[in-house]
Amino acid sequence: MNVLLVLLLAVTAAVAQVSVAPLFPVSAATFDFALASSALLLVFSGPRAAMFALPLTAILLGFVTDRSPALLLVGYLPLLPVAAVLADLHVPINRYAQLLVAGLSTGLFVRLLLALAAVAHGAAFPPGVVVWQLFLPGLLLDFLLLTIVYFPLRFVGWDPKSMTLRRSGFAA
Amino acid sequence: MVGLALLLAIAGQAGALDPVQGAFLRVSSPLTNLVSGIFRPIASFLSDAGNLNELQEENRRLRLENEQLQTQMVDLQRDAERARELEAALGISQQTGDETRVAANIVNRIATPFDSVVSIDRGAAAGIQPGMVVLSAQGTLIGTVTEVFDASAFVRLITDSRSKVNAQVLESKTDGIVKGTPGRGLTFDLVRAQVKIGDTIITSGLGGNYPPGLPIGKVSAVSGGPQDLYLKIDVEPFVRLSTATTVVVLTSFVPQRIELTTP
Structure with missing residues (x-):
């Protein structure tokens, strides 16, 4: 995929995260456009594009949200290995299900990581609040966003690519 | 990727990313304002539609508060006028205009x-x-x-x-x-x-x-x-x-x- 297109996607995701996402909260969770763009890029363009887009999106998102880009990069990092493991182990689920498993597990991880980072800086951590107001609504929003974008892209003829690193030329 | 994260962490701590961050914020701010301006009315409509009863109750409460505040404002204006008169009579003044x-x-x-x-x-x-x-x-x-x-x-x-x-x-x-x-x-x-x-x-x-x-x-x-x-x-x-x-x-x-x- 064109580098400029990936850059445009990363900028769009970062801008949408601070301009659109806070306007449509479910409980205390918001859409994660950075996760959705990276996960969909992984499915439709393969891991090469995702490996380039993921750090770029994390850095730009860190800039606009005043969070550590390093923390965000670590937070979104499980997307690639989870998707690769699902493909390598030949888990009998289709691409949409693979996208959901990789996307939702990464969404959960990044929210947990950000919560722990906030706690490290003095925030309270009531488990009930975190589970009911952050994790569960967050999973719902991630599911909705991935689904809303995935099927129209499939409908217009975009085919999913292999999500394994080996088939993309990254064999060790 | 982990190495890159470490590099980013070090660069962030050293403040090396600050100029880039400032430049990106300057460039992205107009875009963010534009996008936010487009979506805010939609979000506001959805929020208002879901909270109609709550908004009616809030409106009623605010009307009452407004009435009370109007009364208090009249009292405060009267007190301020009285204080100015007393300050003038006693020859004292209070500087309050140094806030920027x-x-x-x-x-x-x-x-x-x-x-x-x-x-x-x-x-x-x-x-x-x-x-x-x-x-x-x-x-x-x-x-x-x-x-x-x-x-x-x-x-x-x-x-x-x-x-x-x-x-x-x-x-x-x-x-x-x-x-x-x-x-x-x-x-x-x-x-x-x-x-x-x-x-x-x-x-x-x-x-x-x-x-x-x-x-x-x-x-x-x-x-x-x-x-x-x-x-x-x-x-x-x-x-x-x-x-x-x-x-x-x-x-x-x-x-x-x-x-x-x-x-």
């Missing part, structure tokens, strides 16, 4: 149960520094500046769960600490005296991070019995922080002690 303020627009919002942060479109070029106090257009305390770039700055709102403000009850002069909660609300902690629903909470000025007397909110709920060491007090901010679009930075106030970190 900078108005700014909210550009970005970052809202999770733990973060209540906004970015504004004024920065170091306008004289803004980390630790400065941020107010609403009406003068209610909103938060504190945490990071400053040339033409933008980040503000941690008082509802952020890392935020703590030394405060007191206006009516009883009882001191305590206003803290943000994970649900983007406020609690008034470490209070040992009686507090009533409707009491006004203002900054106490203790600790030196905020000037005294800034309005914060009013007590919305009090729980706990005589056996409890401290009462559990919920505070409703005077300003609706989620919809504020303009803020004022108090550039003349220099905080005495700054303990601000960002994750």
Whole structure:
């Protein structure tokens, strides 16, 4: 995929995260456009594009949200290995299900990581609040966003690519 | 990737990313404003449609409050006039015009149960520094500046769960600490005296991070019995922080002690 297109996607995701996402909260969770763009890029363009887009999106998102880009990069990092493991182990689920498993597990991880980072800086951590107001609504929003974008892209003829690193030329 | 994360962490700590971040914020701010302006009416419509009963009740309550405030304003104007007359008679005067303020627009919002942060479109070029106090257009305390770039700055709102403000009850002069909660609300902690629903909470000025007397909110709920060491007090901010679009930075106030970190 064109580098400029990936850059445009990363900028769009970062801008949408601070301009659109806070306007449509479910409980205390918001859409994660950075996760959705990276996960969909992984499915439709393969891991090469995702490996380039993921750090770029994390850095730009860190800039606009005043969070550590390093923390965000670590937070979104499980997307690639989870998707690769699902493909390598030949888990009998289709691409949409693979996208959901990789996307939702990464969404959960990044929210947990950000919560722990906030706690490290003095925030309270009531488990009930975190589970009911952050994790569960967050999973719902991630599911909705991935689904809303995935099927129209499939409908217009975009085919999913292999999500394994080996088939993309990254064999060790 | 992990190596890159480490590099980013080191670069972030060293401040090497700050110029790039400032430049990106300057470039992306107009775009963010545009996109936000397009989606805000849709979000507002959906929110209003879902809270019609609540809005009607709020409207009724605000009408009553407005009437009470109008009455209080008349009383205060009368008192002020009387004070001016007495000052003139006694030959004393009070200087109050040394405050300088900078108005700014909210550009970005970052809202999770733990973060209540906004970015504004004024920065170091306008004289803004980390630790400065941020107010609403009406003068209610909103938060504190945490990071400053040339033409933008980040503000941690008082509802952020890392935020703590030394405060007191206006009516009883009882001191305590206003803290943000994970649900983007406020609690008034470490209070040992009686507090009533409707009491006004203002900054106490203790600790030196905020000037005294800034309005914060009013007590919305009090729980706990005589056996409890401290009462559990919920505070409703005077300003609706989620919809504020303009803020004022108090550039003349220099905080005495700054303990601000960002994750």
